[in-house]
Amino acid sequence: MNDFIEYLKQISEKWRKEWERAKLHEADVDESKPKFFITAAFPYPNSPAHLGHSRTYSITDAYARYKRMSGYNVLFPMGFHYTGTPVIAMTERLKQAFECLKKLGFEDKDFVEKVWQAKGSSTIKDGIRRVMEAEGKVDEECVEPLELLVLFAKVFELPIEDLRKITDPLAMANYFSSITEESMKQMGYMIDWRRKFTTVDPDFQKFITWQFLKLKELGYIERGTHPVAWDPVYNTPVSQHDTKGDVEPEIEDYDVILFKVGDLYLPAATLRAETVFGATNVWLNPDVEYEIVEVNGKKWVLSPKAAYKIKYQKDDVKSLGKISAKELIGKMALNPATGKEIPILPAKFVDPNVATGVVMSVPAHAPFDYVALMDLKQDPQFKDLVERIEIIPVIEVPGLEEPAAIKVVKEMGIKSQEEKEKLEQATKEVYSLEYRKGRMREDVIEKIAYGKETKAALKVLLAKKPVPDARELTAEWLKAFDMGDVFYEIKNGPVYSRFGNEVVVKVLKDQWFINYGDPEWKRLARKALAQMKIIPERFRKSFEDTIEWLQRRACARTRGLGTPLPWDKRWVIESLSDSTIYMAFYTVDHILRSNNVKAEQLEPEVWDYILLGKGDAKALSEKYGIPENVLKEARRSFDYWYPVDSRHSGMDLIRNHLTFFIFNHAAIFPEDKWPRQIVVNGFVTLEGKKMSKSLGNIIPITIAVKKYSPDVVRLTVLYSAEIGSNADVSTEIIERVINNLRSVKELVEMVKGFDVEKPESLPTLDAWLLSSFVRDVEEVTKAMDELKIREATNILYFVTLNRIREYLETLKASGRELDQSAKWVLRYIVERWVKMMMPFTPFFAEEMWHLLGKETFLINEPWPIAEKELLDPIAEASKRFVERVIEDIMEILKVAKIEKPKKVRIEVAPKESYEMLKMAVEYIEQGKGMREFMSEAVKTFGKSKAKELRETFQRALGLDEVTRQAILKGGLDEKKVLEEFKKYIEEKVGAPVEISEYSGGKKKPSAMKVAIYVE
């Protein structure tokens, strides 16, 4: 096995050189051919590319190669995404790692080795902790940065000397992009590397500048106040690609309701403002030292965490000191909604880390509150207070007598607030029930302490209203008289930025946004999507939902590499915003660069000309000093290659990048330049497990290639799963792939010397093989058109291979040699078969092609055509028929317990039986039923045959399509076929076989169903 892998690696290096020398992957404008522009999402060079990347790129490449062989002029380019936090955060962590080593006095290589040993089968972090403990140098802050160092050194096998050199972003990006580029070349991707660029190249930045000026001109850029997820240390907004674990931070707004106590306010945070009418008390966590903070001129009591968070959300926040919860508990607070005084009580379930750390208590509708109150009844200090509390139901649900919270708590048998899990489940139930079916009770309003006018107004607004409406109204009403406010919280928190800091919500005053919420823009995006092909189609809905869901999106950062915002250079355009139409850049950059066009010359007007065809080349040439022909060539190139015909990426990018891609194209380009197709693929898992940094089970492409060869890696990821689902790479599949490639090679070596004329006619066996192969060609082609790559590879590397093996075995068992016919058929098939392997295992296919004596580059050969005239349903049906006869004989032997048969006699049906069957098939093919068939057939064959006719029709119904075709074409001469395969049958059955016409025995054969006698 190792020898074979060595062989595969060797041929891959050989052909890589040959291809590069021949500039085989460079694509230029060629008006004589239809073009196909295919792109895959470019990577962030913050680590070397791994198997997960290789899936997207291998799919893209296989498709590119298929299209090229199908007659298209195919352009497949690649670049590198240097922008933003992904790269910079990695350098920060690496820097920290080296500082940690120094601080803790570890020697780098020695440390890494020790960790790797200590790790065992657990996580890298555990390994680090073990080593730290063993050496008595524990520093939790250092665990994470050091994890990265170990990952790079051991999993990615990068020399530590190299790592020391790449602690600034540009150096790191350059280093990893060159490794990734090399691995892509090793994998044989058909990339036109002349067009490579990075997102910090000056000319690219000018292109992005143009794009943003366009967006601004169109009114899609806004400046405004908006809550954003924020790294409080690095002072920069964060989104999915800026967080650890790529979590999109979600912002949730709590309504804050101010309960007055003396000159202080308790800001209770709630998601259910409408229940304030049923608030019976306010909860504080008795163990927390609260802080008094001045917000908008009022003194709010907040948990320490909330006091910290609110500084990012409000102006003029002043800390005024501390107050322990105990000082407030027992006092009365004013419920602003009802005008009634309610007590402040202690509750441990109140989490000071969530929202304000102050909660209002609505026992009728919140299980936590209800249970906490019941608990308090046991407390002598609060017993009296609690017993005076009257539970006030605010919401009614049809069919429910009791308030929902109480009912659910009773049903679930919850006894104390310690039963957190149960309570959370109860809460879920109550809320979803009341949200969907609940309405505000009329009597709620009666109980409030305000005057007639207020009551009347509230009654009109709230009584009998559905919960969602009432919620909004209540919150608005409270805000209107300064008793309500908003507090933002990270909903899926805690979320950490890539720098390692806990993300907070910041209300940004002058942030720049792209407004994907613009209705006109949304309309264009919908239209663009509607015209686009989405593969697999079932993801279309996700795109539609994302288009609807997208709103304003912060598009600038204060940190990281990238293009400054053209009108406000303090900001850098963030990574998901500068990568939406960059495919256009590939169509022209090598032209501009090879003609020495400088970034300074690439002013917006120039881009207007190149990308939109606006303006006059001659005038622009004079103005900016770019030769006119260069401008024209760039314009022509863009116009030729654009739009993008197929865009490839992983499915995690649907909700951001891919949808932004649609939006931005729709905004900037005319309709005929909108993308044509998006192809989305799933992830790669290893032996059923997600690849993860912490486990260190990531396989970089470079290492996989070293271990298994490029073709094996490619075929494995391509074959593992169909495009839309996750692909599991396992040694099991890898081994099968290797074995099959080896078998293919053996066949090619056998066939390479076959050089014979096409024979006059083919034996049935050969005609069967040939015909089946033609069907394979047809199916593989169809599968590739639909990007069913698993299906295509399955047919080629497994089905076809097995059939050829079967053919050879049958040939041998029939006592035939590799005669002219066999040689011709095998040669015919193997040549085309090898061709079709080009998209999936290009190096291997190329080598096989040349083994066959060919001298052209296979990628320049046309994709095989399924030659329909070679289809032979009679041969296919005959082969099946023979197999069926053998099966039947074996079955008889088994059932009759005959171990060593002396002789097998087969009798075939008389002609008449065939005529009946043919007639039956004709009727079935015309969609006619048994009744029609019988009435006509009885006339032809006579009434005495009625029973046989009925049976024939039944049998015909069960026949497969190919056999039916064969019968319509005249059917098979069963006797002849059996004679032809006699030796083979004898070999299989282990006894001499005798074939004859029906001789009137007790078993009556019929068409396609022989009579068998075993002696």
Next chain:
RNA sequence: GCCGGGGUGCCCGAGCCUGGCCAAAGGGGGCGGGCUUAAGACCCGCUGGCGUAGGCCUGCGUGGGUUCAAAUCCCACCCCCGGCACCA
């Protein structure tokens, strides 16, 4: 609750779009045999039940339906997974 995916034999997993070569590909595991001093690798056979003649029965989440014929099409339901909504 909404949207999407899924439930297949001891296990994994294809098939379902386009109904019939489907007792259901391919693996894995198990059993038996070959090769070998032996193990491993490799090769062959068996692996739902019954059956002394190629047959019958049961079967692809559950229950119905369409059809000459359903794993495949339609309806309803149950369960699992992902996303969203919702939830102190």
